[in-house]
Amino acid sequence: xxxxxxxxxxxxxxxxxxxxxxxxxxxxxxxxxxxxxxxxxxxxxxxxxxxxxxxxxxxxxxxxxxxxxxxxxxxxxxxxxxxxxxxxxxxxxxxxxxxxxxxxxxxxxxxxxx
Amino acid sequence: xxxxxxxxxxxxxxxxxxxxxxxxxxxxxxxxxxxxxxxxxxxxxxxxxxxxxxxxxxxxxxxxxxxxxxxxxxxxxxxxxxxxxxxxxxxxxxxxxxxxxxxxxxxxxxxx
Numbered sequence: 001x002x003x004x005x006x007x008x009x010x011x012x013x014x015x016x017x018x019x020x021x022x023x024x025x026x027x028x029x030x031x032x033x034x035x036x037x038x039x040x041x042x043x044x045x046x047x048x049x050x051x052x053x054x055x056x057x058x059x060x061x062x063x064x065x066x067x068x069x070x071x072x073x074x075x076x077x078x079x080x081x082x083x084x085x086x087x088x089x090x091x092x093x094x095x096x097x098x099x100x101x102x103x104x105x106x107x108x109x110x111x112x113x114x
Numbered sequence: 115x116x117x118x119x120x121x122x123x124x125x126x127x128x129x130x131x132x133x134x135x136x137x138x139x140x141x142x143x144x145x146x147x148x149x150x151x152x153x154x155x156x157x158x159x160x161x162x163x164x165x166x167x168x169x170x171x172x173x174x175x176x177x178x179x180x181x182x183x184x185x186x187x188x189x190x191x192x193x194x195x196x197x198x199x200x201x202x203x204x205x206x207x208x209x210x211x212x213x214x215x216x217x218x219x220x221x222x223x224x225x226x
Contacts, residue, residue: 044216090156105149
């Protein structure tokens with residue numbers, strides 16, 4: 001039973017560029033949440049997708065956008081990259097938006113903006 | 115905005131020692147989860163606690179939820195090098211279980 005799969009694992013981009021990160025949720029899960037984890041910090045909630053709609057959003061600018069597909073997979077897009085966007089981006093899946101049974105996390109995408 | 119605090123921020127101990135790490139909130143938790151994150155990996159769920167005063171054990175790990183549901187602790191007995199990692203607590207921001215908020219974590223190093 002595959003867990004959460006994220007791609008790519010590492011990425012280097014230049015300031016001002018755009019990036020798309022991808023996530024396939026754990027089998028049986030229908031909700032995807034995205035987190036940004038800066039070095040030495042805990043994950044910060046970006047947004048959550050359920051039924052192909054953004055359900056909740058954290059304190060992130062509109063440069064961060066997302067999408068969920070009918071097969072529950074999801075993309076995170078970041079436009080006009082800043083140096084401060086360098087971080088580990090984590091995707092977490094759950095059954096339903098409540099996450100009361102816990103989230104299953106992928107290994108993340110390490111984004112470096114230069 | 116509900117904030118989670120974790121202490122200590124860093125902890126380095128010898129294999130075989132016991133340790134306790136803490137998670138505190140300015141408000142009452144609806145539910146609390148503990149995760150462990152190893153370098154280069156995503157967090158892995160260890161336990162969920164919901165009821166005030168609840169104690170859960172997972173092998174050498176003991177999790178306690180405060181009676182007032184504003185604090186929680188994780189105690190590790192006879193630590194092993196494999197326990198090394200970032201220990202994160204997370205709680206739901208609202209009663210609908212949405213928008214998990216993570217604490218900053220306790221970085222544990224268990225030395226051989």
